Amino acid sequence: AQSVSQHNHHVILSEAASLELGCNYSYGGTVNLFWYVQYPGQHLQLLLKYFSGDPLVKGIKGFEAEFIKSKFSFNLRKPSVQWSDTAEYFCAVSPSNTGKLIFGQGTTLQVKP
């Protein structure tokens, strides 16, 4: 069965610090990869996605993620976080042949002003 593992459960950073959240998945076939974000009191929403092509993808609000196929990883990065980035971040994988969407456990990011 497909699974997604996020390495960090709770991350605390100061503003302007750099961010990297780890994500690994287990699935042998072709996948689409996603990061979703849930800001306090809001719905889950898409942050960025990877379908094919350039393994470095850019999303909203300065976030980017890199797909490394050999490592089954899709880590999320941001060079300089802001207080408004405080949220819960979820990595997700979808096998290309099914469309099923499986999420990791989530990482809570707290940015201190």
Add this chain to the structure above:
Amino acid sequence: GAGVSQSPSNKVTEKGKDVELRCDPISGHTALYWYRQSLGQGLEFLIYFQGNSAPDKSGLPSDRFSAERTGGSVSTLTIQRTQQEDSAVYLCASSLDRGIAFFGQGTRLTVV
């Protein structure tokens, strides 16, 4: 409406009762997902509907859980004989394209 709508927003029920949670997806979206969100557990996949295909029920935790999607639109998640461990936020999402899912606000279920 423009987004995914779930009802009720909150539900408190007594242990042993049955509950029904409703999801109205975005019009035209062919895929519909149900997840359960518990503290520290992330988003637990429950069930996935895609068009007219047989649903993927592999995430339903027990036979007390069932879901249907009528006419390719509205979906109902039913939990029979609720238990305290069923308390969680139940999220519905719909999608038209390859996992780009739009989520509802969720139903917070509390079993007392």
